[in-house]
Amino acid sequence: MTTKLYYHDGRLREFTAHVTARQETERGLAVCLDRTAFYPTSGGQPYDTGTLNGIPVLDVWADEVEEVWHLLAQALDTESVNGQVAWERRFDHMQQHTGQHLLSAAFMYRCQGKTLSFHMGHTANTLDIALPRLGWETAFQVEDEVNRVIWEDREISARFVTDEELAQLTLRRQPQVSGPVRVVSIEEYDATPCGGTHTARSGEVGLVKLTGIEHYKGNIRVTFLCGGRALRDYRRALRTLQQLGRQLTVGQEELPDAIARLQEESKMLRHALHEAQSLLREAEAGRLWDAVSPVNGVRRILACWPARPFAELQSLAAQLQARPKTFFLLATLEERGARLICGRSDDLPNLDAVAILRTALAPLNGRGGGSPALARGGAPPAAQETVLAALQGALPVTHLLNNLGELGPVS
Numbered sequence: 001m002t003t004k005l006y007y008h009d010g011r012l013r014e015f016t017a018h019v020t021a022r023q024e025t026e027r028g029l030a031v032c033l034d035r036t037a038f039y040p041t042s043g044g045q046p047y048d049t050g051t052l053n054g055i056p057v058l059d060v061w062a063d064e065v066e067e068v069w070h071l072l073a074q075a076l077d078t079e080s081v082n083g084q085v086a087w088e089r090r091f092d093h094m095q096q097h098t099g100q101h102l103l104s105a106a107f108m109y110r111c112q113g114k115t116l117s118f119h120m121g122h123t124a125n126t127l128d129i130a131l132p133r134l135g136w137e138t139a140f141q142v143e144d145e146v147n148r149v150i151w152e153d154r155e156i157s158a159r160f161v162t163d164e165e166l167a168q169l170t171l172r173r174q175p176q177v178s179g180p181v182r183v184v185s186i187e188e189y190d191a192t193p194c195g196g197t198h199t200a201r202s203g204e205v206g207l208v209k210l211t212g213i214e215h216y217k218g219n220i221r222v223t224f225l226c227g228g229r230a231l232r233d234y235r236r237a238l239r240t241l242q243q244l245g246r247q248l249t250v251g252q253e254e255l256p257d258a259i260a261r262l263q264e265e266s267k268m269l270r271h272a273l274h275e276a277q278s279l280l281r282e283a284e285a286g287r288l289w290d291a292v293s294p295v296n297g298v299r300r301i302l303a304c305w306p307a308r309p310f311a312e313l314q315s316l317a318a319q320l321q322a323r324p325k326t327f328f329l330l331a332t333l334e335e336r337g338a339r340l341i342c343g344r345s346d347d348l349p350n351l352d353a354v355a356i357l358r359t360a361l362a363p364l365n366g367r368g369g370g371s372p373a374l375a376r377g378g379a380p381p382a383a384q385e386t387v388l389a390a391l392q393g394a395l396p397v398t399h400l401l402n403n404l405g406e407l408g409p410v411s
C-alpha cells in the first residue's frame, strides 16, 4: 500500500519515492509509488497535479487496495523519483475542503442540518444538506459563524485514532470506512472522520461565502466559495458593478432603480414603435391598394421585395385583408429562400388562397398551406425575376377574372 505523506503533512510539496509498479493505460503510462504527497481524487476533493522527475502528472487515483497511481504525460525510465506537488492548486483545494468542514459543522450545530454530499468543482463548490428549506437569513447566520471561526484562527489537526479513542470522541458523523479512522479536528468546534487535505489553521481559509441556495431532491443544495475563489469572485462582481455604473452613469447603489427606469422606458418605446409601425403598414397598404385598378371590381395586388422581414408582409396582409374586394400575393426573398403570403378579403369567398399560393409555389419547388382566406409558404432561394414570374403565373387560376389586370408595384 502506498504511504500517503499528505495524511501526516498537508504542506509537503516535495518528496522522493520509488516506483513499485507501472501500467500502460489508454491515456498513457501510470506509475505506482511506495510513498506519495499527491492526493488522489476522493471524498469530493480532486487530485493534485505537479511533476515526477519533471514529467507532468495528469491524474492521480487510488485503486481498491489503496495503491496510489500517477498518470504521466510521458515515459519515465528511472525507479527513483523526485515529486513536486503543484502548490497553488493544492492550497486552493485545502481552502475549499476546510471551508466545507466549517460549513458542514455550522449547518449541523446551528440548524441540525446533516451534510449529505460535497462536490468541489473547478470554479464553485456544492454542499447538499438534509434540510427541507433554508432562507438567506439563516444562511447568513451560518456564514457569520463560519467566518467567526475562521477569524479566530483555530488549530486544525488530523490524526489516526485507536478504537478506544474513537469511542471517547464525539464526532459530527460516523466513519464510513473500516480499519483505522483519521479524525480531523477544528479546535473546540468540530471533529469528523476525513481522509482529505486541510489547512493547518482555520485562518488560512480566509473567507467562506455562500453564493446560492436551491432545492435539490427534497433537500437543500448550497453553492459556496472559499479563500482565493471568494476573492476572485468578489473582484469579478465588483468589476461588473463598476462597469454597469459607468454605462448608466450612476453609483452602484442606484443601479437597480436606473435599470428599472430603463426597462420602463424601453417598454414605452416598444409600444410607441409598434403603434408607428402599424400606421406605416396601414399607409403602405393604402398606397398598394390605390396603385392598382380594379378588374371586374377586384383589386389584385402582387409584390416581391428583396430581404424584407416576413413579419412586415404579414402585417401588410392583415391591412389588405380588411379592404373590400382585394386579393394579394406578396413575397420576400430571405437568405434561406422565398417566403410568400397570399390572401383575400372576406367578400371574395370563391377565391381559394391556398390553391393560388400552391400554383405560385409549384415552379419554385416550394410548399405552403393555410385557409381559403390566408395562406403562407416558402421555397428554396431563387432570383427575384423567377419568383415574380411564378407570382404572375398563379393569377390566371383566379377564375373570377378574365385578364391579368395591372400588377402592383414591385421594388
Ligand SMILES: [Zn+2]
Pocket: 097, 101, 184, 194, 195, 196, 197, 198
Ligand atoms: Zn476533510
